[in-house]
Amino acid sequence: MTADRVVVTGMGPVSSIGVGLERFHEAALKSVSGIRPITSFDPSRLSVRIAGEVDLPESLAPSGRDRLADDRCTHLGMAATRLAVDDSGLDLTAEADGRVAVVIGTGIGGIGTWESNTRAVIERGERAMRPRFIPMAMLNALSARISLEYGLHGSVLTMVSACASGPDAIACAAMLIRSGEADVVIAGGADAPVVETIVGGFARMRALSVSDGDPARASRPFHTDRDGFVIAEGAGVLVLESLDHARRRQARIHAELTGYGRSSDAFHATMPQPDGSGARRAITSALRSAGLAAEDVAHVNSHGTGTPFNDAAETIALHSALGAAAPEIPVTANKSITGHCLGASGALEAIASIQAITSGLIPPIANLDRPDKQLHLDLVRDEPREADVHSVLTNSFAFGGHNVALVFGRMS
Template sequence: MTAGDRRVVVTGLGPVTSIGVGADDFHAAQLKGLSGVRPITRFDAGGMPVRIAGEVDLPAARAPAARDAATADRSTHLAVAAAGLALESSGLDLAAEDRTRIGVVIGTGSGGVSTWETNTAALLTHGPGRLGARFIPMSMANSPASRICLDLGLLGPSSAVVTACASGADALVTASQMITSGEADVVLAGGTEAPVTRMLVGGFAKIRALSTRNDRPEQASRPFSADRDGFVLAEGAAVLVLESAAHAAARGARVLAELRGFGRSSDAHHVTAPHPEGAGAARALRAALRSAGLRPQDVSHINAHGTGTGYNDAAEAKALHAALGEAAGRIPVSAIKSMTGHALGAAGAIEAVAAVQAIDRGVVPPTTNLAEPDPALGLDVVGGTPRDLPVDAVLSNSFAFGGHNVVLAFTRPAPA
């Protein structure tokens, strides 16, 4: 095939989030500015400094069967649900496809952490005889990708990506490379995370990364706000169906957007704090523009990493100004973690879905809880209500602990 045939397009969306499950419900919730943050129910959080999180309510039709519930971690259940939704959204008929040409890439930050936590407690309390027989496969970071392949009978390349909060976006990069290299024609790619556990909530609270607005859960996540005090941990997953443009055209698929390019970099600065000037993030932004053949003035919208911590939001704003110049102050910016919370390794994939929907539906979601935007950031953060506008190109940012930076560039699909 020619290089043009290997352009990477998006044909299916499968978000599983605290504000909605499925593309339509997820998009409607974004436009309403709904919050999925609430008091924690997945464990007894009494006595903990942080007692709020974004939890997912899986509809009965998407929940695992009883025989499957005990054989996989919740992170895998969420990923499997997301893959099913994405596949249905794409209209891809697996029975008519060469399954050796369909790949899977799923990113995660912590893998089967609830399985690990439960078995650690059993080991320390009762000894090794009480470890679960499926403990190892359930807790592996590659378990979600493996389970999707098993359930759907997919025989192409499969992989897991672990780059903390950039994992979901990084998985889309890997999937894109599988397609452009000719290794696969279709890849189900995204991220998953189920971190609402006593250990992870306690651990992030210990390093003062989380908001402590326990009495006002829906107002706790406040990206780019002057009074932001930390992010809100969340569970979730999202899978996108990526295809070569030629494959999508051959089957008459509806193309939602094109994954035109990407940029990646490392901060090499600190294990948890971003570079104070956003230097690594700026390099990733510039690389994404180059890869996509875009100029700063071509960018219609920025889906920000926007966690709501003091350091992250400030560093991201500096990176945007450094990479985009004067355009940075006039491009509409949204941070949907204000609604969903921060789903760590799934966040980049969830936000990629939102970026694609902004292009496909011509509307930019709001950033909630933005009563007092931080004037020092110099950004046009969309607050209050969504904005209807033509969206031709979106940059979707994911910046992670460890200094991993990934920026995805999505554009309106070229005319057929």
């Protein structure tokens, strides 16, 4: 039944490697890194001074009023939403009242606003705080802002599951459509964590790469010498619709969301389960949901953070879930150039996965001159790889043990 099928009709990537579908895809294929020295604040007191920062084009930058009224996370998320809605060709004013929903994921929301106002109240007192501090900083600020911007009266939800928040939102969107609650869902993730407290906090727990050479080479997923992730800001938003709805309006369909799986490690606050069993459960559930066998997977877009433990655990999970097919499936890792955008990363990787389907090109993993030979994966490197990418498995794992796997397929 087509009523149970969920398709992607719009996509909006906002990242350090590029804003908009064309720039994002071109940079991914050419391994153009967005990692460079931090410019948004003075990082001289920190041990890590590099990140992936977004350069919003003037056409998508907030106006003077919105710039003051919203946090940086909302600025990035609204830019991605406008790109996705424009790409979808949807006239949201013509949609049935209450049939368009919003589900946005974020790891830490308006953290920049929290940081600046906390400093202000400690140093100068209450009157130094922004009057809009609370609505700017609250985790549901972006979801609410999208609803206000477009006048949407359906469900407006915020998913908070750390680095799995974006794909968690996409999975939730599919559930809303399949249940009949919504015809259209604007879904994805956004985070703006390049602020002193967050960069310093991740550095303090030794999660970040301490490479002191070329910043563009610091993010090294699956490399023998990987030493941590590189933090970044960004947003990725998708427009999902029921197939019936998309066909009625004769929409262009990028791909179909065929399956999703979610699980919890229930193991540790920050460490992945070493045997990958939690991640395996999410992957297995996603493939079952999509009706795919392991050998049906044409490509894996990995979580691939570049931390020693995470890459190893994900590899074990892939071998466990995919069996003999695992070493034969080409794997990429977008974080090698975008950095890790926390709750936005999985949504951006969903967009990259769909672009691999539509273009037949798998982007390479950057900085992979010495792949870890113990991992036994077909790691795409050096050049884009031409392939019949009819289906993609994309993984996202997070602090707290959250695991989300999505499966996208070519529209048939």
